[in-house]
Amino acid sequence: MSSLPSHADEVQLVERAKRDPAAFGELYDRHFSQIYRFVYSRVRDQSAAEDVTSEVFMKALRGIGRYQDTGRPFSAWLYQIAVNAVNDRYRSQKPTEDIDSQVAVSDRGPALDEVAILNEEVRQIWRLVETLPAPQRAAMVLKFQEDMKIDDIAAVMGKSPGAVKLLIHRGVTRIRENVGAAPRRVR
Amino acid sequence: MSPRDFGGDFEELDELFSDPEDRRLAAILTSVQAPEVTADPAFRSQLRRELMQEAWGRSERRRRKGGGASWRALFTPPGFAWAGAVAGVVMIALVVVALSHGPGRDGTVYVTYNVDPIHPVAAVQPIEVKFSQPMDPTSTQAAVQITPATQVNFQWTDPTTLKITPASGSFAPNTQYTVNIAPTVAKTATGAAVPAVKPALFTVAPTPSPVPTPSATPSVSPTPPAAISGEHQVASGSASAMAWLPDGSALLYIAGDGRLMKASASGSAPPVAVAGPGVLRFAVSPDGSTAIFASAGAVSTVGVDGSKPNQLAAVATLAVGWSADKPEYVTDSSVVTPTGEVKLDHALAAGSAVALSPDGSRLWYGGHVLDLTSKKVSDWASPPPTFLAWSPDSQHVLYSTASGLALAAFDGSSPVTVSGSVVSGASWSRASLIVYSGGAACAPSTSRRPRRTTSRSRPASTHSRCWRRPARTSPSRARVASGRPGC
Numbered sequence: 001m002s003s004l005p006s007h008a009d010e011v012q013l014v015e016r017a018k019r020d021p022a023a024f025g026e027l028y029d030r031h032f033s034q035i036y037r038f039v040y041s042r043v044r045d046q047s048a049a050e051d052v053t054s055e056v057f058m059k060a061l062r063g064i065g066r067y068q069d070t071g072r073p074f075s076a077w078l079y080q081i082a083v084n085a086v087n088d089r090y091r092s093q094k095p096t097e098d099i100d101s102q103v104a105v106s107d108r109g110p111a112l113d114e115v116a117i118l119n120e121e122v123r124q125i126w127r128l129v130e131t132l133p134a135p136q137r138a139a140m141v142l143k144f145q146e147d148m149k150i151d152d153i154a155a156v157m158g159k160s161p162g163a164v165k166l167l168i169h170r171g172v173t174r175i176r177e178n179v180g181a182a183p184r185r186v187r
Numbered sequence: 188m189s190p191r192d193f194g195g196d197f198e199e200l201d202e203l204f205s206d207p208e209d210r211r212l213a214a215i216l217t218s219v220q221a222p223e224v225t226a227d228p229a230f231r232s233q234l235r236r237e238l239m240q241e242a243w244g245r246s247e248r249r250r251r252k253g254g255g256a257s258w259r260a261l262f263t264p265p266g267f268a269w270a271g272a273v274a275g276v277v278m279i280a281l282v283v284v285a286l287s288h289g290p291g292r293d294g295t296v297y298v299t300y301n302v303d304p305i306h307p308v309a310a311v312q313p314i315e316v317k318f319s320q321p322m323d324p325t326s327t328q329a330a331v332q333i334t335p336a337t338q339v340n341f342q343w344t345d346p347t348t349l350k351i352t353p354a355s356g357s358f359a360p361n362t363q364y365t366v367n368i369a370p371t372v373a374k375t376a377t378g379a380a381v382p383a384v385k386p387a388l389f390t391v392a393p394t395p396s397p398v399p400t401p402s403a404t405p406s407v408s409p410t411p412p413a414a415i416s417g418e419h420q421v422a423s424g425s426a427s428a429m430a431w432l433p434d435g436s437a438l439l440y441i442a443g444d445g446r447l448m449k450a451s452a453s454g455s456a457p458p459v460a461v462a463g464p465g466v467l468r469f470a471v472s473p474d475g476s477t478a479i480f481a482s483a484g485a486v487s488t489v490g491v492d493g494s495k496p497n498q499l500a501a502v503a504t505l506a507v508g509w510s511a512d513k514p515e516y517v518t519d520s521s522v523v524t525p526t527g528e529v530k531l532d533h534a535l536a537a538g539s540a541v542a543l544s545p546d547g548s549r550l551w552y553g554g555h556v557l558d559l560t561s562k563k564v565s566d567w568a569s570p571p572p573t574f575l576a577w578s579p580d581s582q583h584v585l586y587s588t589a590s591g592l593a594l595a596a597f598d599g600s601s602p603v604t605v606s607g608s609v610v611s612g613a614s615w616s617r618a619s620l621i622v623y624s625g626g627a628a629c630a631p632s633t634s635r636r637p638r639r640t641t642s643r644s645r646p647a648s649t650h651s652r653c654w655r656r657p658a659r660t661s662p663s664r665a666r667v668a669s670g671r672p673g674c
Contacts, residue, residue, distance in 0.1 A: 036231075037224050045467040045468070050227070061241055061245070062245075089443075089445065123534065130503075145216075165202075172216075176212050
């Protein structure tokens with residue numbers, strides 16, 4: 001993982017970006033990949049991910065003048081926009097996946113060697129993450145994929161830290177109930 | 188997938204999970220990344236360009252607005268006393284300005300350009316100069332100075348917008364240009380002289396190589412893009428994928444809200460919803476009666492008029508298609524064909540480049556081609572090239588490499604480089620081949636939205652650089668459909 005700039009540096013850059021387009025471009029370069037990855041993990045489609053990512057950065061550009069540093073990473077604000085953009089896009093869509101059927105799907109497949117088995121298990125787990133209700137899924141992705149702190153996730157999702165902990169706890173519990181055999185430890 | 192360091196938040200996990208099994212599962216999720224997803228570089232740079240244009244436009248507007256705010260501030264109670272004191276000085280200054288700069292009314296004209304110093308432009312891209320108020324064409328054209336000296340043509344698209352095109356058809360590649368408006372020469376429509384404005388500085392990208400024309404074995408064609416006319420809108424909103432019905436009477440597309448829509452080619456009737464929301468991809472059957480479509484956790488078929496929806500399986504898919512008149516789909520570990528399931532030799536990560544051939548007989552997946560009949564896998568060179576399109580007869584693969592556009596037999600044999608063009612996508616039908624380059628030559632817009640779905644009455648059979656995503660030629664070649672980002 002590459003080293004990140006200090007919070008003070010980031011605050012300075014964000015302040016400059018309010019007036020200087022070039023500074024906003026630098027923010028874009030820093031955060032594009034993680035936002036795109038997060039959005040893709042939610043929409044699972046390249047075209048949709050591109051549309052939503054565009055919307056996120058356009059909204060960020062239009063709203064950066066109102067951004068105020070609260071001590072959280074700037075990325076938390078971008079994630080917040082991304083969560084809302086994804087929710088807006090699929091507001092009328094309800095989760096339709098059945099976890100049991102996903103397990104059945106993942107049970108298919110050729111025999112794999114030791115590494116492949118581990119990879120398959122991880123893939124299976126992430127597939128199950130994708131079948132969780134949207135708030136649980138968002139909290140799980142932000143925590144385990146994006147390495148965010150509970151407090152930051154809470155700010156992104158507009159929930160209390162306790163509520164986020166509950167979402168993650170329920171998500172992990174639900175996955176464990178459905179993953180079948182206990183997963184092997186990663187070394 | 189790769190192991191990674193966790194940022195020291197194991198305490199949070201310990202606090203969250205008292206059950207050791209839960210902790211172990213959380214540790215797995217934490218220690219191994221989800222499948223890596225990489226954005227299309229063309230998309231990334233295109234979005235950056237659009238953001239920068241929007242940002243500079245906003246900056247310019249803010250600057251203008253800021254001037255007004257300062258002026259208003261003079262009349263706030265604390266500033267009012269000072270206003271009186273400086274009023275005399277200001278009036279004297281105004282007289283001096285009026286005498287030296289002519290009869291300008293507000294004296295200020297702002298200019299923006301569609302180019303910037305950072306992003307190279309295509310050699311054929313016109314330079315657009317946008318003035319903040321209507322201009323006098325003759326004096327303004329006389330004021331335009333281009334370095335290095337270049338013969339240009341002028342076109343006013345409206346009283347405030349001047350388009351500058353090189354008389355030879357293109358600027359010199361790999362060359363830095365400056366466009367300047369000579370101070371006091373250009374005049375507004377009301378006769379006010381324009382003082383010094385900021386010049387435009389830009390660099391022209393290397394000349395793109397010719398692109399192939401559609402044929403079984405594409406060849407280099409220097410033919411410029413065909414002119415396009417007769418464009419008409421058939422639906423509003425965005426469209427992320429499109430396909431014509433075989434008879435060319437209508438096209439299907441995925442709307443911005445994720446619904447699969449059907450729009451008549453003539454635009455005579457409003458589009459109708461066929462399925463969704465949540466549609467990720469789809470394919471139309473060869474007879475045009477049915478579509479197979481995928482959502483996040485299911486694959487289904489539906490009549491193109493929205494009738495007879497039928498879920499085939501509750502499974503996440505990477506691609507859908509047709510084998511003869513039977514639906515076919517690809518999961519991360521197998522291809523489900525009309526005759527049975529064909530296992531892949533390795534599991535695919537989400538977002539993998541996967542493409543079923545038009546006849547449903549072969550599958551491209553990450554540098555391998557699986558023949559679904561013989562079950563034989565052909566391995567391409569490693570690292571695999573970027574897949575662009577199957578040939579209409581399913582025998583060849585069009586792909587891009589660092590050296591340009593290339594074509595090879597489906598098993599990777601007989602590769603031929605057909606162009607040095609940098610191409611980011613392609614749509615190849617029996618009617619035409621359209622390649623697109625990520626919108627490099629697209630006229631810039633300040634916003635990607637609204638995007639329109641249009642059909643065009645003449646085919647652009649050679650190529651279009653204006654479309655970031657595939658445009659689709661109708662079967663009769665009478666029309667080209669494109670959801671375009673406002674260019």
